[in-house]
Amino acid sequence: xxxxxxxxxxxxxxxxxxxxxxxxxxxxxxxxxxxxxxxxxxxxxxxxxxxxxxxxxxxxxxxxxxxxxxxxxxxxxxxxxxxxxxxxxxxxxxxxxxxxxxxxxxxxxxxxxxxxxxxxxxxxxxxxxxxxxxxxxxxxxxxxxxxxxxxxxxxxxxxxxxxxxxxxxxxxxxxxxxxxxxxxxxxxxxxxxxxxxxxxxxxxxxxxxxxxxxxxxxxxxxxxxxxxxxxxxxxxxxxxxxxxxxxxxxxxxxxxxxxxxxxxxxxxxxxxxxxxxxxxxxxxxxxxxxxxxxxx
Amino acid sequence: xxxxxxxxxxxxxxxxxxxxxxxxxxxxxxxxxxxxxxxxxxxxxxxxxxxxxxxxxxxxxxxxxxxxxxxxxxxxxxxxxxxxxxxxxxxxxxxxxxxxxxxxxxxxxxxxxxxxxxxxxxxxxxxxxxxxxxxxxxxxxxxxxxxxxxxxxxxxxxxxxxxxxxxxxxxxxxxxxxxxxxxxxxxxxxxxxxxxxxxxxxxxxxxxxxxxxxxxxxxxxxxxxxxxxxxxxxxxxxxxxxxxxxxxxxxxxxxxxxxxxxxxxxxxxxxxxxxxxxxxxxxxxxxxxxxxxxxx
Numbered sequence: 033x034x035x036x037x038x039x040x041x042x043x044x045x046x047x048x049x050x051x052x053x054x055x056x057x058x059x060x061x062x063x064x065x066x067x068x069x070x071x072x073x074x075x076x077x078x079x080x081x082x083x084x085x086x087x088x089x090x091x092x093x094x095x096x097x098x099x100x101x102x103x104x105x106x107x108x109x110x111x112x113x114x115x116x117x118x119x120x121x122x123x124x125x126x127x128x129x130x131x132x133x134x135x136x137x138x139x140x141x142x143x144x145x146x147x148x149x150x151x152x153x154x155x156x157x158x159x160x161x162x163x164x165x166x167x168x169x170x171x172x173x174x175x176x177x178x179x180x181x182x183x184x185x186x187x188x189x190x191x192x193x194x195x196x197x198x199x200x201x202x203x204x205x206x207x208x209x210x211x212x213x214x215x216x217x218x219x220x221x222x223x224x225x226x227x228x229x230x231x232x233x234x235x236x237x238x239x240x241x242x243x244x245x246x247x248x249x250x251x252x253x254x255x256x257x258x259x260x261x262x263x264x265x266x267x268x269x270x271x272x273x274x275x276x277x278x279x280x281x282x283x284x285x286x287x288x289x290x291x292x293x294x295x296x297x298x299x300x301x302x303x304x305x306x307x308x309x310x311x312x313x314x315x316x317x318x319x320x321x322x323x324x325x326x327x328x
Numbered sequence: 329x330x331x332x333x334x335x336x337x338x339x340x341x342x343x344x345x346x347x348x349x350x351x352x353x354x355x356x357x358x359x360x361x362x363x364x365x366x367x368x369x370x371x372x373x374x375x376x377x378x379x380x381x382x383x384x385x386x387x388x389x390x391x392x393x394x395x396x397x398x399x400x401x402x403x404x405x406x407x408x409x410x411x412x413x414x415x416x417x418x419x420x421x422x423x424x425x426x427x428x429x430x431x432x433x434x435x436x437x438x439x440x441x442x443x444x445x446x447x448x449x450x451x452x453x454x455x456x457x458x459x460x461x462x463x464x465x466x467x468x469x470x471x472x473x474x475x476x477x478x479x480x481x482x483x484x485x486x487x488x489x490x491x492x493x494x495x496x497x498x499x500x501x502x503x504x505x506x507x508x509x510x511x512x513x514x515x516x517x518x519x520x521x522x523x524x525x526x527x528x529x530x531x532x533x534x535x536x537x538x539x540x541x542x543x544x545x546x547x548x549x550x551x552x553x554x555x556x557x558x559x560x561x562x563x564x565x566x567x568x569x570x571x572x573x574x575x576x577x578x579x580x581x582x583x584x585x586x587x588x589x590x591x592x593x594x595x596x597x598x599x600x601x602x603x604x605x606x607x608x609x610x611x612x613x614x615x616x617x618x619x620x621x622x623x624x
Binding site: 062119137141142146161166171173176180182187193194 | 461482
């Protein structure tokens with residue numbers, strides 16, 4: 033499986049889904065800022081993971097579209113806020129000015145709120161209820177809310193902010209931050225794929241493990257790229273983590289130590305993916321692809 | 329019915345609910361900012377309305393507690409963000425420094441995110457599913473998400489921001505802002521009371537009308553208070569609307585015109601409340617109480 037090509041193909045499909053989801057609100061004064069943030073080019077790794085897990089069980093792409101959108105909306109909301117002056121003060125992302133630079137802080141913030149809320153609208157629509165039943169939709173809401181909130185994404189982000197001026201950060205704290213700030217939403221993505229794809233309870237537990245371990249490795253790889261790369265390569269303000277004194281594995285373990293840590297998590301993720309009853313070639317291929325990138 | 333006394337009594341009950349809901353996250357670094365914003369003294373009018381509608385149908389206060397909390401959490405999230413420097417830059421509310429003044433902009437923003445997300449966690453918990461069934465919980469999520477998002481609260485807030493430097497604002501625009509910024513969440517509160525209290529479909533439609541009309545009147549009354557009062561009376565920076573050039577009925581119709589407008593909406597709200605099959609003395613009493621205050 034050519035992972036790079038497959039990811040590109042899925043990203044094109046997901047971009048179409050995202051554009052369709054925003055179309056009904058094009059009359060809103062927030063449409064421009066929401067579109068700017070949500071449709072800005074990206075790897076779409078989270079919805080791609082959700083889709084892969086879903087399709088390991090069932091083959092009806094149409095119905096999972098609102099779920100793919102919901103996941104990317106939560107990601108886009110977190111990215112907008114991450115870049116705000118009160119947070120990391122990022123002005124460049126994926127090679128483009130960040131949302132608040134283009135649309136102003138107020139519209140950027142409100143667009144982020146709108147995207148987060150829209151994610152829950154997507155999961156609770158009457159159409160979704162008809163397709164999947166209220167029980168599964170509610171489980172989806174539960175998973176997304178739990179993993180995005182104070183015990184997930186937002187909690188991790190908060191810990192990241194309050195430790196960002198600390199000289200020495202414990203490895204346990206860094207792990208907490210990565211597990212919540214990054215891995216939680218990746219975990220939500222695969223869990224939603226499982227919930228709507230009707231995964232068994234044992235597979236759900238394995239998906240949880242996969243999401244968490246793959247998610248942490250994904251964040252470490254991002255930190256490695258940030259530490260090593262120039263602005264032109266990453267498309268965002270380079271060395272930003274260092275400048276903001278972010279808690280990263282690279283900062284604590286060094287580049288080689290961080291690489292090793294990422295590979296350890298990828299082994300765990302691979303084991304979990306291999307042990308699924310409903311296996312996905314994409315999940316395993318993606319882990320191998322990441323491992324190869326991390327080694328080089 | 330002594331509305332003032334009843335409101336106070338309910339506020340005490342609701343304060344207990346809110347404190348209980350935050351207790352499980354007291355280990356979180358966000359607990360302080362979340363508590364500061366959510367438990368700060370307030371009228372608790374939205375959860376009180378929800379409770380009244382719910383109790384018009386059924387008498388089991390225990391089970392509606394997560395719903396009351398969810399509504400006040402969405403309100404608190406919107407208040408935190410409203411006061412941010414990038415928005416209205418309010419430093420005083422209910423006689424106390426605003427959340428970002430005390431906890432910093434980053435923690436205030438993350439606490440607002442955590443509260444919004446927690447509202448959806450409250451509505452989708454396994455306990456709620458057991459009590460009310462997934463179908464009703466999902467309808468609750470749907471109502472709250474729809475009315476809080478780009479077609480509700482957030483949309484109204486965005487329109488408020490982009491028109492705030494305009495010299496002349498159309499009455500239709502002001503109505504749009506009030507309907508969405510304020511009335512939408514009040515509508516959500518009564519609808520949630522109806523959904524979980526098992527209101528009939530015809531009562532649900534009447535509740536929708538009540539929530540919208542009462543909500544607009546409530547915002548006009550707030551604008552009248554802001555225009556007329558001193559800081560000591562309202563507990564927030566006085567004349568803030570005028571300073572920020574907010575779109576208000578007072579600004580467009582003058583004090584007398586705004587009073588008249590509020591009373592018109594209160595008549596509509598009263599008619600809707602009176603026509604309910606499951607009537608609530610509190611709803612009617614509250615309308616009369618507001619009308620009396622508006623006249624004086």
